[in-house]
Amino acid sequence: MDRRSFATLIATVGPLLASGCALADNWPAKPLKLIVPYAAGGPTDAIARIIGTKMAASLGQAVVVDNRAGAGGTIGVDATAKAAADGYSFALVAPGPLAGMPNLTKVPYTLDELEFLTLAARIPSVIVVNRKSGITSIEQLIAKAKAAPDTLNYSSAGAGTTPHIGFELFKRETGAAIVHVPYKGAAPAISAVLSGEVQMTMVDLLPILPFAANGNLVVLAVAGKTRAPQLPDVPTTVELGLSNVQMETTYGLVAPKGIPAAVQAKLRDAAVKAIGSPEMKAQFLKQGALAATSTGAEYRSLMQAESDKWRGVIASAKIKLD
CATH class of the missing domain: 3.40.190.150 (Bordetella uptake gene, domain 1)
Known part of the structure; x- marks a missing residue:
């Protein structure tokens, strides 16, 4: 220059x-x-x-x-x-x-x-079910979904949202045939599980903590490597052998x-x-x-x-x- x-x-x-x-x-x-x-x-x-x-x-x-x-x-x-x-x-x-x-x-x-x-x-995202579903573990959920394909439903906050992507990861990893039911937001998706309209969802930890505490929702797993401090007894998907099911x-x-x-x-x-x-x-x-x-x-x-x-x-x- x-x-x-x-x-x-x-x-x-x-x-x-x-x-x-x-x-x-x-x-x-x-x-x-x-x-x-x-x-x-x-x-x-x-x-x-x-x-x-x-x-x-x-x-x-x-x-x-x-x-x-x-x-x-x-x-x-x-x-x-x-x-x-x-x-x-x-x-x-x-x-x-x-x-x-x-x-x-x-x-x-x-x-x-x-x-x-x-x-x-x-x-962290967590996999939860309505307590009336009778499902108490991920292994039981997978077995029930495989025994009766497309009879169980999961909710999400809408197409392409974190719960939708996360549960599709779960389905791809486990081979479980579970039907997607989209809702317009996380709140109605959680309400659908609480009311029994659907049996399960994958959702952020925060909004389900009160319902986990009162027993209306059962948290089956944390979708990741690390257990949630708020739910120390709940296993992770990685612990359960589902290493590709990680969502947060x-x-x-x-x-x-x-x-x-x-x-x-x-x-x-x-x-x-x-x-x-x-x-x-x-x-x-x-x-x-x-x-x-x-x-x-x-x-x-x-x-x-x-x-x-x-x-x-x-x-x-x-x-x-x-």
């Missing part, structure tokens, strides 16, 4: 670097918006509000939760991708709009439009692509500090979740692996949107 070209480069890039540093020095100068791509009152919303409160205390600015529900979480993720890249908008997301929906339909964003900041929490809801924080590096570092550091605090870990446990942090690259890689897994199940089970 000759002297004139170098001078031109400095003249062009210098002001941009200076403005980025100035923005970082003054950030945050106003409240932040934490987008939740789901309705208020759900597990994602609850976790977001815990994170937002803790981050606000360290940043000295309010963190306002903005619920943008609809289209399997894609509306909220699209709003995040299209937001100004100034560090004032970010989102807490589950795997669905990152790993699931892009394999089911055309979404209005790409993952390249997002900055992956850090993991935030993991909530992994929450993480994403932001619009292009945030100045110094601002992004401040935003991520505030989130990691909040999530890693003892108070946060204790609050997460009450929500049936485990606090978890990572680098942005690790989080992106995890979502790519999840996308690959979901794509295979969607193809083999011929899953389509309702």
Whole structure:
């Protein structure tokens, strides 16, 4: 590069670097918006509000939760991708709009439009049955399903959701013929099991804890490698020999692509500090979740692996949107 070209480069890039540093020095100068791509009152919303409160205390600015529900979480993720890249908008997301929906339909964003900041929490999925079903173990469930194919039903929160993908993994691994009955959301899917409309479901741990405690639902297994601290006597699918049946809801924080590096570092550091605090870990446990942090690259890689897994199940089970 000759002297004139170098001078031109400095003249062009210098002001941009200076403005980025100035923005970082003054950030945050106003409240932040934490987008939740789901309705208020759900597990994602609850976790977001815990994170937002803790981050606000360290940043000295309010963190306002903005619920943008609809289209399997894609509306909220699209709003995040299209937001100004100034560090004032970010989102807490589950795997669905990152790993699931892009394999089911055309979404209005790409993952390249997002900055992956850090993991935030993991909530294990569990396989549960209505206590009146008489099923008390995974082995009994498999035997009953094989003895009378297509007579047992399982509910999900809708086509392509985590419970749907998870149970199709279970069916593929065990050869059990169980009929899928989709509902419009996790709450009605759980209600269907409680009422006996269907016999079982795979669902996040949090919403079924009260029903497991009062005996209306029987938790047969945790879909993963590690037992849930809230249910230490419940075996995992890996322990039961179903190593490919691993499903959890992994929450993480994403932001619009292009945030100045110094601002992004401040935003991520505030989130990691909040999530890693003892108070946060204790609050997460009450929500049936485990606090978890990572680098942005690790989080992106995890979502790519999840996308690959979901794509295979969607193809083999011929899953389509309702």
